[in-house]
Amino acid sequence: xxxxxxxxxxxxxxxxxxxxxxxxxxxxxxxxxxxxxxxxxxxxxxxxxxxxxxxxxxxxxxxxxxxxxxxxxxxxxxxxxxxxxxxxxxxxxxxxxxxxxxxxxxxxxxxxxxxxxxxxxxxxxxxxxxxxxxxxxxxxxxxxxxxxxxx
Numbered sequence: 844x845x846x847x848x849x850x851x852x853x854x855x856x857x858x859x860x861x862x863x864x865x866x867x868x869x870x871x872x873x874x875x876x877x878x879x880x881x882x883x884x885x886x887x888x889x890x891x892x893x894x895x896x897x898x899x900x901x902x903x904x905x906x907x908x909x910x911x912x913x914x915x916x917x918x919x920x921x922x923x924x925x926x927x928x929x930x931x932x933x934x935x936x937x938x939x940x941x942x943x944x945x946x947x948x949x950x951x952x953x954x955x956x957x958x959x960x961x962x963x964x965x966x967x968x969x970x971x972x973x974x975x976x977x978x979x980x981x982x983x984x985x986x987x988x989x990x991x992x993x994x
Contacts, residue, residue, distance in 0.1 A: 852922070853883055857894055860918035860929045863887035874937055884932055889907065891932035896925055900969060905930070910959065912952035 853899040854865050864887055871882040871893075881896035893914065905928065910913040921927075938949060969977075982994040 848881075853885065853894060856922050856927050857885055857892070857929060859920040859922075861887075861890075861892075863889060874939055884988075885929075893930045895930065895933050896929050897928045899926060899955060901924055902928055908956065908960070910952075910956050911957055 850868055853868050857863075866887055866888065867884075867886045867946060868883045871880045871884060872878070873880060883894045885892045885894050897919070902919050905913070911945070914933055917929040919926060919928045936945065938946070941949070976993060982991055984994065985991050
């Protein structure tokens with residue numbers, strides 16, 4: 844099921860990145876409440892992909908990081924001034940319901956990425972100062988004493 848953006852538009856975006864016939868498109872739902880991400884699972888004859896509306900920072904991170912722990916980036920394109928990335932679809936489980944064993948695997952992957960880039964001279968993502976500024980602004984809108992204290 845495709846909602847909001849038409850199937851024809853999604854196929855057009857994907858076609859700009861890979862030249863494959865699209866067999867199915869499924870918009871991804873939020874796990875914790877009603878609604879949808881700007882993310883679609885796209886299946887072709889040969890592959891399954893994730894098409895995702897992304898920020899420039901996210902695209903830059905995919906371009907800077909090279910790790911077997913991340914989905915492969917097939918490419919990106921602009922569509923009506925919005926950036927979309929096409930990445931490898933990896934079948935798995937939602938970490939909201941993960942077992943201890945799966946959480947350990949995820950943490951091991953994150954640690955391997957961190958070790959690789961720990962002393963990297965460039966900034967990947969946003970700087971600490973930028974992130975701190977965003978966290979402080981976000982705290983103003985939480986309207987929950989426990990969350991505010993945690994932030």
